[in-house]
Amino acid sequence: MFVDETEEEDDDLYEALEVSTTAPAARGNDLLDALGEEEEEEFAEEEEAEVIATLDMGETMGGESEQEDTFFPQEEISEEEEDVDPFEELGALRPVSLNNNENAAVSDALAAFMDDEEDDEVDDLQEISLFEETKVEKVESEEEPKHEAKAEQKPKADPEELYRFLLEGVWVDDVLDPAEVALMSRKRRELKISFETHLKILKEILHD
Amino acid sequence: MTILFKHALDLAWNDGRLSRRGAVLLENLQDFLDLSDHERGVVEEKHSDEEVPFLITRGFGSGADLLDHWMATLLDLDEDLPLFLVSMGRSALETGITKQGWMDVSRAAESMGCEFDFARGVWEPEYEVESLEWPDALKPVAMALGLMSEEE
Numbered sequence: 001m002f003v004d005e006t007e008e009e010d011d012d013l014y015e016a017l018e019v020s021t022t023a024p025a026a027r028g029n030d031l032l033d034a035l036g037e038e039e040e041e042e043f044a045e046e047e048e049a050e051v052i053a054t055l056d057m058g059e060t061m062g063g064e065s066e067q068e069d070t071f072f073p074q075e076e077i078s079e080e081e082e083d084v085d086p087f088e089e090l091g092a093l094r095p096v097s098l099n100n101n102e103n104a105a106v107s108d109a110l111a112a113f114m115d116d117e118e119d120d121e122v123d124d125l126q127e128i129s130l131f132e133e134t135k136v137e138k139v140e141s142e143e144e145p146k147h148e149a150k151a152e153q154k155p156k157a158d159p160e161e162l163y164r165f166l167l168e169g170v171w172v173d174d175v176l177d178p179a180e181v182a183l184m185s186r187k188r189r190e191l192k193i194s195f196e197t198h199l200k201i202l203k204e205i206l207h208d
Numbered sequence: 209m210t211i212l213f214k215h216a217l218d219l220a221w222n223d224g225r226l227s228r229r230g231a232v233l234l235e236n237l238q239d240f241l242d243l244s245d246h247e248r249g250v251v252e253e254k255h256s257d258e259e260v261p262f263l264i265t266r267g268f269g270s271g272a273d274l275l276d277h278w279m280a281t282l283l284d285l286d287e288d289l290p291l292f293l294v295s296m297g298r299s300a301l302e303t304g305i306t307k308q309g310w311m312d313v314s315r316a317a318e319s320m321g322c323e324f325d326f327a328r329g330v331w332e333p334e335y336e337v338e339s340l341e342w343p344d345a346l347k348p349v350a351m352a353l354g355l356m357s358e359e360e
Contacts, residue, residue: 171307174306174307175304175305175306175307176301176304176305176306176307176310176330177301177304178301178302178333181301181330181331181333182333184331185331185332185333185334195324195327195328195331195332198327198331199323199324199327202327206307206310206311
Protein backbone atom coordinates (compact mmCIF):
# COMPACT_ATOMS: atom_id res chain seq x y z
CA MET A 1 0.00 0.00 0.00
CA PHE A 2 2.62 2.37 0.98
CA VAL A 3 4.66 1.89 -2.20
CA ASP A 4 1.75 2.64 -4.36
CA GLU A 5 0.99 5.76 -2.44
CA THR A 6 4.54 7.09 -2.87
CA GLU A 7 4.53 6.28 -6.49
CA GLU A 8 1.24 8.03 -6.86
CA GLU A 9 2.71 11.01 -5.06
CA ASP A 10 5.63 11.20 -7.49
CA ASP A 11 3.23 11.51 -10.37
CA ASP A 12 1.86 15.00 -9.64
CA LEU A 13 -1.58 15.18 -10.97
CA TYR A 14 -1.60 18.97 -10.61
CA GLU A 15 1.43 19.26 -12.77
CA ALA A 16 -0.05 16.79 -15.22
CA LEU A 17 -3.21 18.77 -15.35
CA GLU A 18 -1.26 22.09 -15.21
CA VAL A 19 -3.30 23.12 -12.23
CA SER A 20 -1.89 25.33 -9.46
CA THR A 21 -1.29 23.52 -6.22
CA THR A 22 -1.69 26.66 -3.97
CA ALA A 23 -4.93 27.22 -2.15
CA PRO A 24 -7.33 29.68 -3.71
CA ALA A 25 -7.23 31.99 -0.59
CA ALA A 26 -3.46 32.16 -0.72
CA ARG A 27 -3.57 32.84 -4.39
CA GLY A 28 -6.11 35.67 -3.71
CA ASN A 29 -3.83 37.28 -1.16
CA ASP A 30 -0.90 37.12 -3.52
CA LEU A 31 -3.00 38.67 -6.20
CA LEU A 32 -4.10 41.43 -3.78
CA ASP A 33 -0.48 42.06 -2.68
CA ALA A 34 0.63 42.27 -6.25
CA LEU A 35 -2.13 44.73 -7.01
CA GLY A 36 -1.19 46.85 -3.93
CA GLU A 37 2.44 47.00 -4.92
CA GLU A 38 1.52 48.22 -8.30
CA GLU A 39 -0.69 50.95 -6.78
CA GLU A 40 2.04 52.01 -4.33
CA GLU A 41 4.55 52.21 -7.07
CA GLU A 42 2.18 54.31 -9.10
CA PHE A 43 1.45 56.58 -6.07
CA ALA A 44 5.18 56.96 -5.31
CA GLU A 45 5.82 57.84 -8.89
CA GLU A 46 3.06 60.46 -8.74
CA GLU A 47 4.39 61.92 -5.49
CA GLU A 48 7.90 61.96 -6.88
CA ALA A 49 6.66 63.86 -9.88
CA GLU A 50 4.87 66.38 -7.65
CA VAL A 51 7.96 66.87 -5.48
CA ILE A 52 10.11 67.37 -8.55
CA ALA A 53 7.62 69.92 -9.82
CA THR A 54 7.64 71.83 -6.51
CA LEU A 55 11.45 71.73 -6.41
CA ASP A 56 11.52 73.14 -9.86
CA MET A 57 9.15 75.88 -8.68
CA GLY A 58 11.43 76.55 -5.66
CA GLU A 59 14.45 76.87 -7.86
CA THR A 60 12.70 79.47 -9.95
CA MET A 61 11.69 81.41 -6.72
CA GLY A 62 15.23 81.32 -5.22
CA GLY A 63 14.61 78.67 -2.63
CA GLU A 64 17.87 77.03 -3.58
CA SER A 65 19.90 79.98 -2.35
CA GLU A 66 18.19 79.87 1.07
CA GLN A 67 19.15 76.26 1.40
CA GLU A 68 22.72 77.12 0.48
CA ASP A 69 22.86 79.90 3.03
CA THR A 70 21.97 77.66 5.97
CA PHE A 71 24.79 76.88 8.37
CA PHE A 72 24.24 73.15 8.49
CA PRO A 73 24.48 70.98 5.37
CA GLN A 74 21.23 69.98 3.78
CA GLU A 75 21.75 66.34 4.61
CA GLU A 76 21.95 67.08 8.32
CA ILE A 77 18.97 69.32 8.15
CA SER A 78 16.96 66.74 6.36
CA GLU A 79 18.19 63.84 8.43
CA GLU A 80 18.49 65.46 11.86
CA GLU A 81 15.77 68.03 12.04
CA GLU A 82 15.41 67.52 15.79
CA ASP A 83 19.00 68.62 16.33
CA VAL A 84 18.47 72.00 14.75
CA ASP A 85 19.28 74.67 17.27
CA PRO A 86 16.62 77.34 17.08
CA PHE A 87 18.84 79.76 19.00
CA GLU A 88 21.58 79.35 16.46
CA GLU A 89 19.06 79.59 13.68
CA LEU A 90 17.81 82.85 15.20
CA GLY A 91 21.36 84.01 15.87
CA ALA A 92 20.67 84.28 19.61
CA LEU A 93 22.80 83.07 22.50
CA ARG A 94 22.09 79.74 24.09
CA PRO A 95 20.52 79.86 27.50
CA VAL A 96 22.98 79.16 30.24
CA SER A 97 22.97 75.55 31.16
CA LEU A 98 23.16 74.39 34.71
CA ASN A 99 25.87 71.79 34.25
CA ASN A 100 29.15 72.48 32.59
CA ASN A 101 28.67 76.12 31.93
CA GLU A 102 27.34 76.83 35.41
CA ASN A 103 30.64 77.95 36.84
CA ALA A 104 31.36 80.11 33.90
CA ALA A 105 27.90 81.52 33.98
CA VAL A 106 28.10 82.09 37.73
CA SER A 107 31.51 83.56 37.35
CA ASP A 108 30.19 85.75 34.60
CA ALA A 109 27.27 86.77 36.72
CA LEU A 110 29.52 87.34 39.70
CA ALA A 111 31.89 89.18 37.49
CA ALA A 112 29.06 91.28 36.24
CA PHE A 113 27.89 91.74 39.80
CA MET A 114 31.39 92.58 40.87
CA ASP A 115 31.58 94.93 37.99
CA ASP A 116 28.36 96.43 39.16
CA GLU A 117 29.71 96.62 42.66
CA GLU A 118 32.86 98.20 41.42
CA ASP A 119 30.81 100.51 39.34
CA ASP A 120 28.66 101.23 42.35
CA GLU A 121 31.73 101.84 44.42
CA VAL A 122 33.08 104.08 41.76
CA ASP A 123 29.72 105.71 41.53
CA ASP A 124 29.66 106.02 45.30
CA LEU A 125 33.06 107.52 45.23
CA GLN A 126 32.01 109.76 42.49
CA GLU A 127 28.82 110.50 44.33
CA ILE A 128 30.72 111.13 47.50
CA SER A 129 33.17 113.26 45.72
CA LEU A 130 30.39 114.97 43.91
CA PHE A 131 28.45 115.26 47.13
CA GLU A 132 31.47 116.57 48.89
CA GLU A 133 32.11 118.95 46.09
CA THR A 134 28.54 120.05 46.09
CA LYS A 135 28.64 120.15 49.85
CA VAL A 136 31.75 122.24 49.73
CA GLU A 137 30.15 124.32 47.06
CA LYS A 138 27.02 124.52 49.15
CA VAL A 139 29.02 125.40 52.19
CA GLU A 140 30.89 127.95 50.19
CA SER A 141 27.69 129.18 48.68
CA GLU A 142 26.09 129.23 52.10
CA GLU A 143 29.06 130.83 53.67
CA GLU A 144 29.12 133.59 51.16
CA PRO A 145 25.65 134.77 51.96
CA LYS A 146 26.41 134.20 55.63
CA HIS A 147 29.43 136.40 55.32
CA GLU A 148 27.36 138.88 53.44
CA ALA A 149 24.59 138.53 55.97
CA LYS A 150 27.10 138.85 58.76
CA ALA A 151 28.53 141.87 57.08
CA GLU A 152 25.03 143.21 56.73
CA GLN A 153 24.00 142.14 60.21
CA LYS A 154 27.13 143.38 61.88
CA PRO A 155 25.50 146.60 62.92
CA LYS A 156 22.48 144.62 64.09
CA ALA A 157 24.70 142.23 66.02
CA ASP A 158 26.13 145.21 67.84
CA PRO A 159 25.42 144.76 71.56
CA GLU A 160 24.06 148.26 71.88
CA GLU A 161 21.67 147.73 69.01
CA LEU A 162 20.55 144.41 70.45
CA TYR A 163 20.05 146.03 73.82
CA ARG A 164 18.16 148.88 72.21
CA PHE A 165 15.87 146.34 70.57
CA LEU A 166 15.22 144.65 73.88
CA LEU A 167 14.69 147.95 75.67
CA GLU A 168 12.14 149.04 73.11
CA GLY A 169 10.30 145.80 73.75
CA VAL A 170 10.19 146.51 77.46
CA TRP A 171 8.09 149.62 76.92
CA VAL A 172 5.63 147.96 74.53
CA ASP A 173 2.96 147.64 77.25
CA ASP A 174 3.83 151.14 78.52
CA VAL A 175 4.51 149.79 82.00
CA LEU A 176 7.83 148.70 83.46
CA ASP A 177 7.81 145.86 86.01
CA PRO A 178 10.54 144.22 88.11
CA ALA A 179 10.81 141.16 85.84
CA GLU A 180 11.61 143.30 82.82
CA VAL A 181 14.12 145.26 84.81
CA ALA A 182 15.82 142.07 85.96
CA LEU A 183 15.94 140.84 82.38
CA MET A 184 17.52 144.04 81.14
CA SER A 185 20.01 143.98 83.98
CA ARG A 186 21.03 140.43 82.99
CA LYS A 187 21.31 141.48 79.37
CA ARG A 188 23.54 144.38 80.31
CA ARG A 189 25.93 141.97 81.98
CA GLU A 190 25.81 139.56 79.05
CA LEU A 191 26.32 142.25 76.46
CA LYS A 192 28.76 144.14 78.67
CA ILE A 193 26.82 147.37 78.45
CA SER A 194 27.45 149.95 81.10
CA PHE A 195 24.65 151.61 83.03
CA GLU A 196 25.57 154.95 81.51
CA THR A 197 25.17 153.45 78.03
CA HIS A 198 21.84 152.05 79.17
CA LEU A 199 20.67 155.52 80.17
CA LYS A 200 21.89 156.97 76.88
CA ILE A 201 20.02 154.35 74.85
CA LEU A 202 16.95 154.78 77.03
CA LYS A 203 16.92 158.53 76.41
CA GLU A 204 17.29 157.98 72.67
CA ILE A 205 14.39 155.55 72.67
CA LEU A 206 12.05 157.68 74.77
CA HIS A 207 12.81 160.99 73.13
CA ASP A 208 12.70 159.63 69.58
CA MET B 209 11.41 168.89 85.35
CA THR B 210 8.08 170.01 83.97
CA ILE B 211 6.31 168.27 86.82
CA LEU B 212 8.27 170.43 89.24
CA PHE B 213 7.55 173.64 87.36
CA LYS B 214 3.87 172.73 87.04
CA HIS B 215 3.76 172.15 90.79
CA ALA B 216 5.36 175.55 91.25
CA LEU B 217 2.65 177.17 89.06
CA ASP B 218 -0.09 175.48 91.08
CA LEU B 219 1.40 176.89 94.28
CA ALA B 220 1.90 180.38 92.83
CA TRP B 221 -1.73 180.52 91.61
CA ASN B 222 -3.08 178.98 94.80
CA ASP B 223 -5.55 181.82 95.69
CA GLY B 224 -6.58 182.48 92.13
CA ARG B 225 -4.09 185.25 91.52
CA LEU B 226 -0.33 185.36 90.69
CA SER B 227 1.63 187.94 92.68
CA ARG B 228 4.77 189.69 91.42
CA ARG B 229 6.77 187.83 94.03
CA GLY B 230 5.35 184.59 92.79
CA ALA B 231 6.33 185.41 89.20
CA VAL B 232 9.90 186.20 90.33
CA LEU B 233 10.10 182.89 92.16
CA LEU B 234 8.97 181.10 89.03
CA GLU B 235 11.77 182.80 87.11
CA ASN B 236 14.24 181.68 89.71
CA LEU B 237 12.90 178.16 89.59
CA GLN B 238 13.20 178.11 85.78
CA ASP B 239 16.85 178.97 86.13
CA PHE B 240 17.34 176.42 88.89
CA LEU B 241 15.76 173.64 86.83
CA ASP B 242 17.58 174.80 83.70
CA LEU B 243 14.22 175.00 81.91
CA SER B 244 14.11 176.51 78.43
CA ASP B 245 11.60 179.25 77.55
CA HIS B 246 9.92 176.91 75.15
CA GLU B 247 9.54 174.19 77.76
CA ARG B 248 8.28 176.70 80.27
CA GLY B 249 5.91 178.17 77.68
CA VAL B 250 4.37 174.76 76.95
CA VAL B 251 3.79 174.14 80.66
CA GLU B 252 2.40 177.60 81.38
CA GLU B 253 0.12 177.61 78.32
CA LYS B 254 -1.40 174.31 79.34
CA HIS B 255 -1.83 175.55 82.93
CA SER B 256 -3.49 178.77 81.72
CA ASP B 257 -5.90 176.85 79.51
CA GLU B 258 -6.80 173.99 81.83
CA GLU B 259 -6.35 175.30 85.41
CA VAL B 260 -6.61 179.11 85.66
CA PRO B 261 -10.16 179.44 84.23
CA PHE B 262 -11.48 177.19 86.96
CA LEU B 263 -9.66 178.91 89.84
CA ILE B 264 -11.67 180.77 92.43
CA THR B 265 -10.15 184.07 93.37
CA ARG B 266 -9.69 184.12 97.14
CA GLY B 267 -6.78 186.51 97.69
CA PHE B 268 -3.98 188.58 96.11
CA GLY B 269 -1.29 186.06 95.28
CA SER B 270 -0.63 184.54 98.64
CA GLY B 271 0.51 181.46 96.79
CA ALA B 272 3.96 183.03 96.46
CA ASP B 273 4.59 182.17 100.11
CA LEU B 274 3.74 178.52 99.47
CA LEU B 275 6.03 178.48 96.45
CA ASP B 276 8.88 180.01 98.38
CA HIS B 277 8.51 177.46 101.17
CA TRP B 278 8.38 174.52 98.75
CA MET B 279 11.46 175.69 96.86
CA ALA B 280 13.31 176.19 100.11
CA THR B 281 12.37 172.71 101.32
CA LEU B 282 13.39 171.15 98.01
CA LEU B 283 16.75 172.86 98.09
CA ASP B 284 17.22 171.79 101.71
CA LEU B 285 17.01 168.16 100.74
CA ASP B 286 20.42 168.55 99.15
CA GLU B 287 22.38 165.35 99.88
CA ASP B 288 19.30 163.40 100.89
CA LEU B 289 17.55 164.08 97.60
CA PRO B 290 19.30 161.23 95.73
CA LEU B 291 18.38 158.73 98.45
CA PHE B 292 14.76 159.74 98.30
CA LEU B 293 14.68 159.52 94.56
CA VAL B 294 16.28 156.06 94.60
CA SER B 295 13.78 154.85 97.14
CA MET B 296 10.86 156.36 95.27
CA GLY B 297 12.08 154.82 92.04
CA ARG B 298 12.24 151.34 93.57
CA SER B 299 8.84 151.72 95.15
CA ALA B 300 7.41 152.83 91.82
CA LEU B 301 8.95 149.85 90.06
CA GLU B 302 7.33 147.41 92.45
CA THR B 303 3.93 148.85 91.68
CA GLY B 304 4.68 149.31 87.99
CA ILE B 305 6.09 152.46 86.51
CA THR B 306 4.65 153.93 83.34
CA LYS B 307 6.72 155.26 80.47
CA GLN B 308 5.41 158.77 81.01
CA GLY B 309 6.08 158.52 84.73
CA TRP B 310 9.61 157.42 84.10
CA MET B 311 10.20 160.19 81.59
CA ASP B 312 8.76 162.93 83.79
CA VAL B 313 10.56 161.97 86.97
CA SER B 314 13.75 161.13 85.15
CA ARG B 315 13.75 164.58 83.58
CA ALA B 316 12.99 166.19 86.98
CA ALA B 317 15.74 164.21 88.65
CA GLU B 318 18.10 165.20 85.84
CA SER B 319 17.29 168.86 86.43
CA MET B 320 18.17 168.40 90.10
CA GLY B 321 21.35 166.46 89.29
CA CYS B 322 19.99 163.13 90.55
CA GLU B 323 19.10 161.33 87.33
CA PHE B 324 21.64 158.56 87.80
CA ASP B 325 20.46 157.83 91.32
CA PHE B 326 16.83 157.65 90.36
CA ALA B 327 17.72 155.38 87.40
CA ARG B 328 19.63 153.01 89.65
CA GLY B 329 16.63 152.73 91.93
CA VAL B 330 14.52 151.70 88.94
CA TRP B 331 16.87 149.75 86.63
CA GLU B 332 19.34 148.09 88.98
CA PRO B 333 17.51 145.41 90.96
CA GLU B 334 20.76 144.24 92.52
CA TYR B 335 21.33 147.71 93.95
CA GLU B 336 20.23 147.74 97.55
CA VAL B 337 17.80 150.54 98.26
CA GLU B 338 16.68 151.72 101.65
CA SER B 339 12.97 152.20 101.90
CA LEU B 340 12.31 155.82 102.95
CA GLU B 341 9.26 157.91 103.50
CA TRP B 342 9.53 160.73 101.04
CA PRO B 343 9.10 164.41 102.13
CA ASP B 344 6.22 166.64 101.01
CA ALA B 345 8.60 168.55 98.81
CA LEU B 346 8.74 165.48 96.54
CA LYS B 347 4.98 165.20 96.31
CA PRO B 348 4.95 166.02 92.56
CA VAL B 349 7.48 163.24 92.01
CA ALA B 350 5.40 160.74 93.98
CA MET B 351 2.30 161.71 92.02
CA ALA B 352 4.06 161.31 88.71
CA LEU B 353 5.25 157.87 89.74
CA GLY B 354 1.79 156.87 90.88
CA LEU B 355 2.88 156.49 94.48
CA MET B 356 0.09 158.79 95.59
CA SER B 357 -3.03 160.27 94.08
CA GLU B 358 -3.85 163.96 93.74
CA GLU B 359 -6.51 163.57 96.43
CA GLU B 360 -3.92 162.49 98.96
